[in-house]
Amino acid sequence: MDWISWMLPPGASTFARDIDWLYYLILVITGIAFVVVEVGLIWFLVKYRARPGRKAHYTHGNNTAEIIWTTIPAVTVVVIGLLSGGVWNNIRGRESVPADAIPYRVHAQQFEWNVTYPGPDGQFDTPDDFTRRNQLHVPVDRPVVVELTAEEVIHSLGIPAFRVKQDAVPGMRIRVWFQATTPGTYEIGCAELCGLGHYKMRAVVTVHSQAEYDRWLGQQSTIAASQ
């Protein structure tokens, strides 16, 4: 029955910590508001149900009450907004991409993800570049930055375990970065309706230890060079 809970599944990137924390904060705040309002509603329905001989209390309102229930939500949402703005800047701000991030190119098309790796030299448009379909391999604990493009329609790179989602828009180059924290394999799904094969536009991201990643990269570029 754990799928009926309000907990998020475990995250595997540095974003997960910040986003999940914010999620739980909002969950607690909205949870309190939910309980207060719904319990109040049910309580009033029972307590003030029509009974013979009792007339309703005739009133048109109360300004103090109006001020209280205007101010409290206003302050609360502004605080949530400010906290969210800070986290957002760390993830998406113009200066947020770490300078040492490993570059990748992901080109989305109906209905596959083409991942181009810069090869061991870390530079694009050199002979050791290679492209793999529906496979993204990254080293653990290293920031990586993906330059996201699309062929014909809008797709969206969704990696739930990394708390990453970014639309790939034809005609635009969009940079999205993340840093994986746990080795393993995770699924990528297209999050934006992109046609009849949208549902099966699936890819896998593999997070390697650094040594394993270097070995894999070496192998792949050797294969690429020999082709």
Add this chain to the structure above:
Amino acid sequence: MATIAPPVEHAGHPLVDDRSFIRKYIFSTDHKIIGIQFLLMSLLFLLVGGALAMVMRWQLGYPGRPLPGGGVLPETMAPGGVVLPEFYNSLVTMHGTFMVFFAIMPLLVGVFGNYLIPLKIGAPDMAFPRLNMASFWTAVPAGILMVAGFFVEGGHASAGWTGYAPLSADPEYTGVSAGQQLWCLSLIILGLSSILGAVNYISTVINLRAPGMTWFRLPLSIWSLFITAILVLLAMPILSGALIMLLFDQTLGTHFFLPAEGGQPILWQHLFWFFGHPEVYILILPAMGMASDVIANGSRKPIFGYHSMVFAIMSIGFLGWIVWGHHMFQSGMNPTLATSFMISTMLIAVPSAIKVFNWLGTMWGGSIRLHVPMLHATAFVAMFVIGGLSGVFMASTPVDIYIHDTYFIVAHLHYVLFGGSLFAIFAAITFWYPKMFGRMMSERLGKIHFGLTFIFYNMVFFPMHQLGLHGHMRRIYDPSIYDFLKPLGGLNRFITISAFLLFATQILFMINFIGSWFRGRKASNNPWDDTGLEWTTPSPPPHGNWPVTPRVYHRPYEFSSPLVEEDFLPQDRELDTPPARAGSAPGH
């Protein structure tokens, strides 16, 4: 704030009605008949939209298994009863399109805007009755074109109800050509219908209020329909313009949204949501207004904080214009812009909270009559709260990264549009049915329908939050191909079964609606002991509504006023005795 008296050509004479059957019931200019025409049409589309959802739910609960009875569907949709991915995408698209544009929007605006505005402000009809007739008869061909899309080659539009370009802009990408064009054409025509209606509602509220019906004596239903009409008038032309550009891209070879020749896919999103977010408030404001009327009646109390409620409606109507970017946080839009859209979106929580607390304030100290409309109206409050609170998650830009385009948003929008709007629509239909048809609906059947709908509704949509929190993408044909979604199969089946039960429950409503029309108990003028002007005229009201234009003396919700013996003071009742003795008036 001058109140302009409506024309009084009927004054002092009995209302004579010598119109032919066709002018009375088909090409009628009577706002009440037009309201009922819209009601029947949009309930039909509500049924169609619901049926499409059932087919989708089957595929999600039992992927790849033949739909029971699906053998009747053609090979191009579901060979052997198994839904095809392209048909699934059409279902997703058309469920949303029918529900938003042909069910919820006309139910709120077309039906109750038409029916209630003249009756609640004391006018004999709309300001432009023929324009009103044109509005309905423009909506009919739009509906026919939209249904026709299922029968053309290539199938119906399949780019989502949001019609994101470039997917929608070039037939090559979906394989759908004529269907997508019909989708555009139908919505352009429907937009014209909405604009004709909006002009009428605005003019009528401004010009035809009965003597004494000042702005702050207007019921909240009328305030919300008035603000909604302004939103419709300003928002629909934007959609129409965008749709014309899209249609040109599809058919004439323009490239507004196609990047190969310099077009901008994101432009479509900006235009669509610049219309689309006011549209969201078009779909909830009238629901809020009508629920307010019913809650005041059910609680036997004046609306708590009436002026706050009016200003909340206005501020929601205004803020609705500057939040559209919150649909586009992951679109590649400038991230700094996203932050400003987040703040404006968060601010909408404030007037929404004001409204919720004022509804609670209205019930506090009341003498609550739990009649069927009141049950639906309280469910509206309870469910709108959930939809409003889940909105805070998406408004927070970082949290949105995770839940954007997942079932969390599907849960959220259904808590607003079904839990909110549709429960308020059920409240409004059951409340004003006696006025519309002159007969009462069955209270017992109504309570059973309410109870089952409320339970099954929550069984369908509440677990969708959990699907979304596990990362379940929306609009996917077969979730079972993802390992991380496999554990959710049981939950998906639970939702599907609940959805079938929810759909089946609506048969009770249909029985009650149709059966009461012929067999219901005759309704008195004012069966709910209400204060509104519409309850001072016969049920149903004659053509022209009142033999003599009513005069308004009181605020809209004078329930339990100490000035009168009974617990309601109709807006048009002139009190000739000084209020001092009223509290100790002799018994009957």
